[in-house]
Amino acid sequence: MTLDRLRHVAEIALDPMVAAADRVGLTPDGVSVIAFGFAVAAAGGFYLATPVSYVLGAFCVLANGWLDLLDGALARTQNAESRGGDLLDHVLDRYADIVLVVGLAAGIGRYDLGLLAVTGVLMTSYLGTQIQAVGLGREYGGLVGRADRLALIGVVAVVAAVVPEPVGPLSAVGWLLVFFTVIGHLTAFQRFWGAWHDLS
Template structure:
């Protein structure tokens, strides 16, 4: 399961947004920064842990995800894609991942669970880029990629705005953090094992 496989389809749907962004003079780096701003806003909403906060957070996560696709497509349209832009995009994506998980964990006062979740998220992303670094190409596959995480965070934000009672020992947000903690590390190990075999070791 990974929505990252649908990235080419999503980028086709972005064509009108890319054209509009290009017309008004936006740059890919500027879009990356705005996307990170939406991640910060989402984290703030999740930290409030109110129905309105969760709904606003979910909308901001959706905006972050679309803008994360837009910056790369815009760079290719403007023929300005570069290693520096790719670096900025990756750094801001990782910080966005961190602030989103921290916002979710802080909102329900589950910092230990947040630590387990954020390490799973970061290791998943790290393995994706490290596999590229050893010459196997960028890895988006696995149990839960970044697109899956953003979709799950957005859906959970909407559900948390409606379902305020705990589901057993944890809230809806708490269960999402458990999922990220467990599946994140499993995805990282899955990516590692696949790359290890591809390297012929």
């Protein structure tokens, strides 16, 4: 179930945005910083936890995801790919993941679920880059990748705006955090297990 496998398709659709960004003089690093700004704005909306702020947060998450694709495509167009840019992109992506989960957890007052969820999210991403570090290439596969997480956050934020009441013991956001906890660690293990066998 990973949308990360469709990354190349999405990048084709980004061509007009890449051309526009290049015309106005944006740099890949600048786009990465703007993308992170949208993640922070989304987290703020989730913290407020009102119907309007949840919907605005969902739009900000969508913008973060698109801009995360745009920075890499723009770097290739401008022949500006660099290890520094790649480092900045990955660091800001991880901080974006953290602030989004923290915003969701703070909005419903469930910091315990937030802690469990953010460790699952971070371990998924860590395994992706660690597999690359041992020479196996960047790993985007698994049960849930970053694109999937962003899509789920956006959808659940809209659901939370429409259905604020709990569904059983938890709200829609609470169930999402539980999902990230379980699936995040399972995805990290899946990535580890596949890489371990490739190295054996």
